[in-house]
Amino acid sequence: MDRSPNSNMGRAIGPTGSRAGRRIQRVVIVALVVLVLLPQASVAHSEMREEPSWLVSHFYNGALSVTTDSGGGQWQGAKMLTIDAPNATLMSINNGTYFLILVQTEFNGSLDKAGIALSFAPPNSNGTTELWSWTKNQFIGPADVKSAGELSASTLSVVFGAPTKSSDSRVGLAIGTPYADLVKVSTWANGAGPQSPTFEDSNPIGFELVPYMDHYPKAPLFYSAVILVAGVGFLFLEDRKYRWPRP
């Protein structure tokens, strides 16, 4: 066999031997079958522990409005968290300096007797909590926390808005820091609140204000363009060699 470095330059030497080719094909088919069957007989067992619920406050680039209109533009990037006790949905957004928490619950009754409250257990607070409570006629909470509520189509919606670094609230939150078990939710329809809403049946929810995450949004476009242009370029250059062979 000629093993000199340039013996095969530029030209493939005929088809692969048919016997070798058949062997390779057989190996590939067996490999494919094994790979398809492997997941069915998995021996790996990821430890999928149950994660606690997290309310993520997504970044919104703009001024935030303390309104309950969940269909409004500022809520479009927000993800909904559904909780069972009490039965409610939560959403949150932030713009780096201010954040909103929107709580919605199914409700059929008089708005005069209904309300929603949040209880915060700030870190290093030695077990003391802070209450933000909304009813039609009364808000309980720090002075720089704002709230608004509305009953519409059997849904009670209440929104709370606060600066991330509040001077009046002890909840002061840092962007990008996960706060586990920070918030509890309470809702009532019988006028029981707002002075002492009960949170005993409510599981604590983690809360995190996240910053804008997509640092280089145009990078994928750039890399895709590089690969597309290079692919077309290689095809053109290779084809040119055959169309205009060197004299």
Added chain:
Amino acid sequence: MKGTAWLRDRLGLGIFLDHMIPKHANSPTYVIGGSVVVLGIAQGITGVLLQQFYHPMPDQNAAYASVQFITGDALWNFVRNMHYWGAQLLLILVILHMMRVYVSAAYKKPREMLWVAGAGLLVATWLLLFTGSVLRWDQEAVEALGHNLELTAFAGVLGYWFDPSFAPNVPILIRINSAHVTILPLIALGLVGVHVYLIRVLGISGAGRDSETQEPQVPFSTHITRMTIYGLLAIVLVAVVSVAINAPLTTLGNPGIEISKPDWYLLWVYTIENYWGLQAVPYVLTPALILILIAPVLDRGSETSPRKRKLMVGLFIIAIALFAALTIGAALLPPQSHLG
């Protein structure tokens, strides 16, 4: 020159440097592969420097804090930027090299194993970038690891190493770190060795010209010079980008939430997850890898002209168009949740 000659004599480098290669091997598209080696050496150096300050412990957020320490110092932040942007360029160059080899049908007999070694290097580079991104232990890293751990449930024995139950006493981040700094570089070095050996034995592939046997020959040392120059140019480019743009570091990783998207080389997989879920990923990745590996089997004829290899060229165009479409699609859509 005397020193070079002395080394050449003592190390017997003549067997490599003096053997003749066709002149087209020094054209830009044929030097991409060589410049990958030079850039890979630079990656090794910046990686060793970063390893002096990196703490691969997830507890008490030590890993994230050590990356924050690196980014807080101007010099080490520059080194980190070099390592990150160098890795991006390295993967791009490996992909471009594979594309060039594919288009020129340089995988054909007797170079099938060269192609397989190259495909192995592509996978190793891809995994090096992935494991490197997990080491940051920021939000994107934790989500990437979450996807990885969930995929192990589908990958069977192939995913067992990634499963925490493989070594329950060792945090997965430490094993990912060992993969990034030891296992994968060793695999890559071995594959580079096989690659270089096969190029020496089989020769550099042809240029598709009928008159190629008459092509002027030049010593391999000229190729080494050319690939060093191209590699150094790549390093300069990386240095310029590193001065201008910081490598990403998002917020501390929170395993309970999904809010980020992966790096560009994983975005096409991310789109598949968006439509068919995480469990679809192995069923797409595995056939894609097998298709790459069996290219020499699919295309066994002696013809190397793209116009006469319509099936292979068609597959090539579909592959790069799909990659671009899926990548751009994921880039334009908001992040979605995939973990169960």
